[in-house]
Amino acid sequence: xxxxxxxxxxxxxxxxxxxxxxxxxxxxxxxxxxxxxxxxxxxxxxxxxxxxxxxxxxxxxxxxxxxxxxxxxxxxxxxxxxxxxxxxxxxxxxxxxxxxxxxxxxxxxxxxxxx
Numbered sequence: 248x249x250x251x252x253x254x255x256x257x258x259x260x261x262x263x264x265x266x267x268x269x270x271x272x273x274x275x276x277x278x279x280x281x282x283x284x285x286x287x288x289x290x291x292x293x294x295x296x297x298x299x300x301x302x303x304x305x306x307x308x309x310x311x312x313x314x315x316x317x318x319x320x321x322x323x324x325x326x327x328x329x330x331x332x333x334x335x336x337x338x339x340x341x342x343x344x345x346x347x348x349x350x351x352x353x354x355x356x357x358x359x360x361x362x
Contacts (some may be wrong), residue, residue: 248278248312249317249326249328249329249340250270250273250315250317251270251273251350252270252273253269254269254317254318254349255267255268255269255316255317256269256270256280256282256315256318257315257316257318257325258282258310258314258315259314259315259316261286261314261353262286262308262344263285263286264339266284266285268282268283268285269282269283269303270282270283271283271307272309273312274309277309278296278313279311279312279314280309280310280312280313281307281308281309281310281311282310282315282335283307283311284307285307286307286308286309286310287305287306287307287308288305288306289303289305290291290303290304290305291303291304292304293341297298317342317349318343319345319347320342320347321342321345322342322344322345324344326341326343326344327342327344328340328343328349329342329343330352331342332359333355334360334361335355335360336355336358336359336360336361337351337354338351338352338353338359339351339352340352
């Protein structure tokens with residue numbers, strides 16, 4: 248999964264289709280991402296010392312990572328994400344549609360450096 252925290256993504260399927268938001272957390276184990284303002288549900292909370300009023304609390308729930316696409320910073324459109332090696336051997340994410348760099352993943356390794 249090539250989506251990281253603080254990436255801007257767009258929902259491509261479901262009730263929130265077309266909505267853009269910032270990624271708050273990524274769960275690699277289950278393949279889900281938590282997106283700001285997307286997939287909101289009501290959690291019913293009982294009255295307690297911590298929550299004296301009780302009632303319904305609106306919160307975001309995770310979305311399957313396959314249902315989101317990263318927004319390309321250059322074109323401002325949804326794009327697929329790829330991984331490539333630079334000349335110095337460092338690994339980076341890039342937008343497949345425009346080729347724009349999305350930041351480093353791994354530091355430079357001599358074995359992947361182009362000679």
